[in-house]
Each structure stands twice: as structure tokens, then as C-alpha cells.
Amino acid sequence: MPPVNASREPMTLPRLTEDPVSPLSPGTHTITVRHGLSRIEQRYHVAGTGPVCIAHPGGPGIGWEYLRMPQLERSLTMVYIEPVGTGASGFLADPRAYTVTTYAHFLRAVIEHLALPDVVLLGHSHGGFVAQRYALDQPERVEALVLYDTSPVTGEEFWSAAVANLERFVQRHVDERPEVARYVAALTTRLDQLTDEGATAVLRTIMPAYVCDYWGREEEFGPARRSLRMYAAPTRGDGQPFDVRDELSAVAAPTLVLVGSDDFICGPHWARMIHQGIPEAQLTVLDETGHLAHLERPEEFRSVMTGFLALEREDAH
Template identity: 70%
Template sequence: MKHSSSPLSPGTHTITVPHDTAHVEQRYHVAGSGPVCIAHSGGPGIGWEYLRMPALERSLTMVYIEPVGTGASGRLPDPQDYSVTTYARLLHHLVEHLALPEVILLGHSHGGFVAQQYALDHPGRLAAMVLYDTSPVADEQFWSAAVAAMQRFVDRHVDDHPEVAGYVAALTARLDLLDDDGTTAILRKIMPAYLFDYWGREEEFAPARQSLRMYAAPTRGQGTPFDVRDALPGITTPALVLAGRQDFICGPRWAHLLHEAMPAAELSILDDTGHLGHIERPAQFSAAVLAFLRGQGVLGSRQNP
């Protein structure tokens, strides 16, 4: 681990943040140069490494959060405390630690829930945000749509890839009853469904599949289903809503809800792309993000594409 007096020096950092009457360690990782963009990974409980974005690091100082409950970050004493509200509060401690007047915030999937909550709680701390393959709601209807989309994926591919027959059961498994190895095994099992053409590019994607990690504790969080649809008109932070057209879980249906309700939102849909556009289409993904940031005046015109 690198230690430095600068909270934005390249490498891995650990800070201690308050939670209720205790404290918890929060790790984060810094890479790249340029305006600061904090990236919050999905899950909850998926290790941060999959979200590494080298193409953006050429133009932005990327600060990758290692969410509490994952990796070498600390664990909450009560697993029921893992919630969007908790993650947004922990995120704010990191923003305060960086001591910048404003930051860019990128949230992927469940990390996009956290980003929306943060924009509602602390709008003055954000220069812009990227809501990447996410949704303003994760209620029963959202999950029913995801299960139906997964079934369609199975129906399309089961003849050539019989192993997908178990994907719906895996998607609906009780992750809160499993340990870290169990949740990781399920994530790796169904990873092809999160990509547009996994088997067509299997040699390229297989190493990423085997490196995925998921941690069980965050899946045990309790609370009402995430739903900020009524509050979206109050999010005035400039936002890029970016989604893969073939994303089975957080695709265009949910992106349009975000775009239509937020007054300062722009929409970008990537064709032939699933839930992991930064891995599947890194050039198109980074071009969309950087063009948006340039348009907002957050990024200089001479930054690398």
C-alpha cells in the first residue's frame, strides 16, 4: 500500500470513516490525471476491479472506491446496515477527504443508485455525474423485468450453450444465504448474460470473468426497495445517462426514465452492448463520457479522447 500526504497520489489509500458510533476503514484507488472522477462499482458487493477504466484514466484522475463490505475495506458490524443511504454517506466522507469543491461522480449499476442518492443529498459537491447502466428504481417490477429478460437470453442461447439453462435460477438465488465464494461463483456463472457477445469474444472476456469477485455481506442489507423516481426532477446536476442497448438488467427502459425526469440529463445508448460497456466498447464508452464532460466545461478540449 502506498502512503502519501496527498489524498490523490496514485495508488491505494485507506481512510477511516465514522459509521453510527463506530468507525470503518474505507479503501480507494487512484489512477490517471486530470479532473477528479469518483467511480462507484455495482452489486452491492461486487469488487471494484472490474470497473477499472484505463481509457478514462488518460483524461481523468479516476478514484475507484473499494466499497465497504468488499475487498480490503472494512465491514459494517450489522449487515442490515448495507443500504444505498449508507453507501451515499460513506461516499460523502471520501469526497470530504479529497478536499475538492466539486467532483465528477460515476456510478455503475447499484453504484448508480448511490450516485443518485448522493446527488439528492449533496448536489453542491458535484460538477457532473455519469449514471451508467442503472435505474431510478429497483422494485418488484424491475426485478420481474430482469428475470424475464434473462429467460429470453436463455431461450436464445441454450441450444448452443446448455449451461445457460441454470441462469434464471442463479439470478434469483438468495445471495444473502451464501458466503463470498458462493456469491462469486454465481456472478461468474451468469457473467455472459451481462455482455452482448460473450461467446464471440470469449478469449478476450474469459480472464475478466475469472477475476470477478462478489462479497456476501452487502447482499444482506435491509430496507425499502430503492425508488427515487419522484425525486428525480430535483436532481439538477448535469448528468450523462449511459446504457447498453442489450443490457438485460439496466437497459434503455430504465435509462429513459432517468433521462426524461432529470432536467439536466443527456442520454447515450451504446449499440451491441450489454451491462459492461467500458469492457465491451471501451472506445465508444469513453468517447461518450468525455464528450459529455467537455460539453459541460468540466474537461478541457485538449484532453485525450
């Protein structure tokens, strides 16, 4: 169930309004994408200035807002994908079609609409699955790749490890915070059987496990927890495990693998697997950080990101 959707309200970011003048003008944009026999609306949001970085959020079913990165908008033009099945983007007629391949198809449509020869692509958590798939299928279109708190594989081993990590989290905190006794049951809830409100309630329950030291920073993270939003339809997609381990050596783009040391669900074990699979990938582990480094340690996150991209631009010239 990666990741949680942390609200941007506490940071009082400027609202992005509809602005269809240019594909990269600041604001919210909507394009229409053919999917099978249907035409589906796909929204994306633009903020910031500088080289273009396209960011795909996690989930599936998480609203894009949690991935807003004002610290990167100071030096990059951030293009945030609002995945189909969430927010005001269109919904698929067949819920089983919410797959990594489908999300990569819509990502490709946005990139083609932007008419850029190549892009910097950032994928967070489940969005990292999409980014890996796109980078493997369209290697000539990716200038640099950032795989942030993600994994090259899911399935039984992945989820068993997440549950075991969460059980350890519960053991550490249950004496002081009895409510965490519910967290494992929440993580293993069948979200595909819930409404949007039910799925959102699950995320609000478990959110403290996704960040390091939630209760020490509750004044900061509490509003984010209360503003979580999740859409249930994408959780009904074809549940085939994701696995690109045997393909990673074909990733051609310079790659940054970025992970929080205390991320219980997409932690260092999986990051190292990606790092070992992609030739010359760079691995950065942020200490005392969970699944949301851009919220937990924004300036450190920015420093790692911009340092990596600046080096890549120097190498390119």
C-alpha cells in the first residue's frame, strides 16, 4: 500500500489553477489519452522553473498532492502526474486495467504532449514501478532517472517483509501508543473492497509508520495525516506482482536510487537490489528518514536531487 498521501496545506503552497496556454505553463493541464476504445482525461500540474522533472506519485490510488516538492521547484520545473483513477483525472471503465503498464502508457502520453526530446523522471514508491517500466520501454526518452523509495519487485516476499517491519514498529511503540496495535490489520486490509472513504481511513490510521518520529513532530505531520486522500478504484487493478529484476541491466539512463533508512515498506533492502541491477546507479540512503524524505528532510532531499542532476548535466556537456 505504498505510499501515504501527505497534504501540502501546512506549507501553504500556492494553488495551481487551470492554465492551458502552453504545455509547460504553471498550473493544471488536462489532455485526452486513448486507452483501448476509450478516451480518458489525464491531468498534470506544473510548478517551478528550470529543467523539467516529471514526478509520478505512488499508490496505486494516491492523490498527487503529497508529492508536491516546493524545495525542488526553486531549481526545476516540476511536472506532477495526477494518475488516472484519482482526483479529476478520468477513471477506467474496467478497474482491472489499473496496472503498471497502463500507468506507463498515460505517462508516455504526457511526455509526448510536452514535446521534450528527453526528460528527468522521478518515480516514488508505486510510481517508481511506473518509472522503471517507462525507462525500460522508452530508454531514448529518459535523460536521468530518480527511483525514490521503491522496489524492482513485489509479491509475497515484499509484502511479508513489510508486515514484519510494521510488526517491529508496533512492538517499539505499543506501550506508549496503544492505537498502533491496529496497524498491521490496517496494512493488510483489502482496499479493493472499500470505498474511497474507507481506503482513506486506512491511510489515516497507519500514517505514523510512514515517517520517522511522527509523534516527535506531530504538530508538523498531524495536519498531513488528517488530510490524507486515497481512491479505491485503482486498488482493484490486476494484482500481478511487479518484477523487473532481470531487466534492470538494460536501464540506460543515469539513475539515482534514493531511500529512507527507516522506510518500512520500500526500504534499503529493495533500494540496494535496484542499485545492484542498474549499471553505475548512485545509491543514497537518508538516515532517520521514512517513506517521505521530501517532507521529513526537505533540504537534504533537495541537496541530493540537485547535486545528482547537476553532475549529470556536467557529464552531458
